[in-house]
Every structure is written in structure tokens, then in C-alpha cells.
Amino acid sequence: MDFDWTADEKAIKAKVTALFRDADLYELESLET
């Protein structure tokens, strides 16, 4: 997947969200990360 850096703000943010869709976001904050 690649960003379209000319896309609008919402499209770019949706791409970032998609990158971490399967991630446990709270787990990212653990001391073991």
C-alpha cells in the first residue's frame, strides 16, 4: 500500500487508520513495545 500524498486530509487519515486496523492500540503503549 502506498499513500497518495496529494489526497485530501480525510483520505490520508483513513490510510493511517487502515495501517493499524488489526493492531491492539493499547498494547502499543506497553513497556514491552
Add this chain to the structure above:
Amino acid sequence: MLRYLARLADAGYLGLSLAAGKETQIMALVAAQEELAKASSSLFFAVESSARLFGGLLAAFGESEDTKQIISALARGEIIGAVGLSQSEELGTADGAAMVGIADGDTYVVTGRKQYVTNAPIADWLVVFGEAEGRPAFFLVREGQAGLEIGQRLKTLGYHGTAVASVSLRKVRVPRELVLGPFEDLSPVNFILSVQDLILTLASVGLTQRTIAAAKEHAERHLRGGRAVSRFQEVRFKLAEMLTMSQTAQLLAFRAAWLYAAADPEARTVLHCAKVFSSEAAEQVATMGMQIMAGPAYISGNTIEQAYRDAKLAGIAGSTCEVARMAIADDMLKRYRV
């Protein structure tokens, strides 16, 4: 962190620079940064410290083939970088904390210590600020190099997923091609401080958004007297205030980034304004989130409790709110166009 670096690298997130002159690109990048900060404070700060702080410094001031190869590896998500930075007042002191490189043929022999270095325990490469030949310089050292010692990972109030430790150099030999500088003035330090302040500003904006999402969800689901607490005026006013602060912080952050990319002379002032406002907004939004969620928010292991801890960092890291306010006033009184 490593497993998520690959995803960000594939997306092209790691290769973009905060360098001036690319207004369109920087606005897209800032939008992406804000969203990553909303997803995870720790991941965002660790990634940005590597890609934008470490990578940005090398991209702006590194001239050797070695630094170009390191930048490419960073953009591919193969390595992690760290920056050991201290205030300029440290230069020339003999308290043992200063980082001094003594020229010895084609190398500098570097000795000194940095107390708090983000990413130090996981970094493949570190760049430490110091002086060479009496002038500001950055020394690039590789993990495991003789004389380089990384301290124990420090326990921090927030940002639990970000690794921070001290870094000590004892007579570490750094080839001249791995030294940025020596520079005539502190402009490279000011560059890196601006990048750091923008990162911390966006971290705060993302944090307000994450807090608001958690508070809203709780307010809609949690009942008091048979009614969702979101029906109570006191809670609605708090939610409105939280969103207003978040939107204002976001707008100011975007404006600061735009001015920075346009190399506008007022960029530094507006960036200080953005950092002060966003870091204090993140604290206030977290506090209001706590009030809305009440008891459950005080139990460790939830988004708002985490935000309450994380919010404090931005006001005391980089340009502290006090230093930023002094700089804003100085600049305003000297030349700012009101």
C-alpha cells in the same frame, strides 16, 4: 515498534521530510502524523524521533555517503535512529555532561553523556550533540560501538511504549565523515528543536482526539438515573469544550507547519504558540475526560488514564511552555507583525 515500522515504511510515511519548501507535502504529512499520534502516543513519538528528528538532521546536514545510506535505511524501516540533544548552554562546560570531540587525525575522540535519549535502547544509530574544535557538532555513533554505553531503560510517567535511556560515550572514535559540523552557529540545533516542537505539538493534538473519542463513547454508554450521561448538560459542556480546544490546537498546528514549510520568518513564533496551546489543551482535555469518566478513568489500563499521564510530556519536553512563552514575547516585542 519494529513490526509497525515496516507498515509505515511501505506506506511512504518514513521517507517524508519536514524540511522547508514543500508546503503541500508537509500538510499531507502533518495530517498523517496527527492520525498516528491519535492511534498511539508512544509509537508516534518513537517513529518521529527516528524518522523526522534523527533522519531530518542527517538529511539537512549530512553530506557523506554513509549518512545517505543511513537515511535510505530509515525510510525503508530497516533501522531506528535516536538523537541525544541538550541545550546550547551545555557547550563548553566541564561538568561531565558535555559532549566533546577531540580531533585525532581523521577521527574525533568523543566523550560525554546525555541523560534522556528517546529510542536509545532500541536504536541502531545515535547522533549526539556536542562540540568539536570549540564549535557545535553532531557525532554519529553506531549501536555496540566501543566506548558507547546505553543505560537502563527508564520508567516514565507516560509514553510507556517509548524507550528512553541515558547515553554515555567514553573515548568513542567517530570518523570525520560521521560528524555533522562543526558549525559556525547553533542554527542546526534550532532546526532540530523546531522539528521536535512540531512533533510534540502534533502528539498533543492526536492525544486530544483520542481522549475525546473515549470520553464520548463513555458518555453515550454510561447511564445515570436511567439516562446516558451524555444527556446531562454538565457533561455536554465538557465535551463541547474538549472539542473546541482540540480543533483550535489542530488549526494552530497546521498553520505552524505551513509557515515552517514556507520558511516564513514568523514560523518559529507560531510554532511556539502552537506548542504551548496544544500541550496545555491536551492536559485540560485529559482532565475533563477524567471528570466525565470519573471512577473507571482512575483505574490503570484505560485510554483516558493513559492520556492523563501522556499529556504532561509535551509541556516539559522540547521547548517547555515557559521557554516557549519567553520566546514568543521576545519575538513579538522585537518584530512580530500584529
